[in-house]
Amino acid sequence: MSILQAIWSDSWVQIAFVIFIFGLGLAVLRLPSKATSRKRAISVLWAVCLGVLGIWIMRQQALVLAGGQLSSAEQSVAVAIKGTVRYVTQDVAYRHSYSMWVLLIFGLGFAALYKIARVGHEA
16 A cells, blocks of 8 residues: 555545645635635634644554554554554554654645735735
8 A cells, every 4th residue: 555545545634635625725716805814714724734633643653552562464564663663554654654744744735825825916
């Protein structure tokens, strides 16, 4: 299973993506009409998305910590966390390893949305 498919298959990432698409709609359609309200709406959506991704990252850490201490057929990937080695599935290992990259991508995306919402037909 590829890295992107493993990350995208998690519902928390899909919820964050829906929040991002909603923010993209607000920025591109210039809704609400006042720029300050639009920027505030984008900021609130980023805060909500950050909360969703924070929960997702903490869940990934908990899943790794709940992993087995011995390798098995289902849990064959070793992940070192907090001084111990846990064996988890490939999907959990991908999600845990790339969770900060997902957060960075959404952060940069919302920074771009904020920029789009800020510029335009303002005097």
